[in-house]
Amino acid sequence: MNEIDRTLSAPRCPICGKARDEAFRPFCSKRCADIDLNRWLSGVYAIPVKDDADDEDGLRPADNDNAER
Numbered sequence: 001m002n003e004i005d006r007t008l009s010a011p012r013c014p015i016c017g018k019a020r021d022e023a024f025r026p027f028c029s030k031r032c033a034d035i036d037l038n039r040w041l042s043g044v045y046a047i048p049v050k051d052d053a054d055d056e057d058g059l060r061p062a063d064n065d066n067a068e069r
């Protein structure tokens, strides 16, 4: 009875839901850790990078001219 309660409250891998491995906390394996990393990396950097670089190029010349004087 006690063993079951312990298994239920044990932290699980957020990717696949299996019991996590201490070596790959909070995931169950390196594969799941890679999946999670890939997931938020593509979500955070996918769109803004290209758009921001294009916008900054147009702003720089005006700012540079102002600082020179």
Ligand SMILES: [Zn+2]
Pocket: 013, 014, 015, 016, 017, 018, 027, 028, 029, 032
């Ligand atoms: Zn997993």
